[in-house]
Amino acid sequence: MASEPCDVCEREVRIAGGIGDLWNFSFESTQGMTLELTDGSEFFLCFECMERLPDDVEPTAQDVADLRARTDPVEEDGNSFWHWG
Numbered sequence: 001m002a003s004e005p006c007d008v009c010e011r012e013v014r015i016a017g018g019i020g021d022l023w024n025f026s027f028e029s030t031q032g033m034t035l036e037l038t039d040g041s042e043f044f045l046c047f048e049c050m051e052r053l054p055d056d057v058e059p060t061a062q063d064v065a066d067l068r069a070r071t072d073p074v075e076e077d078g079n080s081f082w083h084w085g
C-alpha cells in the first residue's frame with residue numbers, strides 16, 4: 001500500500017500499489033486516482049475532490065486549479081497552535 005498527496009486538498013491518499021495489492025484489491029483500500037486531462041496534464045485526486053469537479057464537461061487544468069483555490073488544505077491540528085494567547 002502506498003500513499004500520495006491529493007493535488008487539491010493535499011491530504012495523504014491511500015492507493016493500491018504493487019503486485020501484492022492486486023490479489024486483495026478493493027475500492028475501500030484506494031481513495032484516489034490519477035486524472036489524465038485532455039490537454040495531457042495529470043493530477044492525483046482523492047475521490048472526494050474528483051466528485052467536486054464538473055461532470056458535465058471534460059475537466060481541465062483550470063478546473064482543478066479553481067477547485068484547489070476553493071479548497072482549504074487539510075492540516076492536522078494546523079490552527080490550534082496559532083490561536084493560543
Ligand SMILES: [Zn+2]
Nearest residue numbers: 006009046049
Ligand atoms: Zn482531495
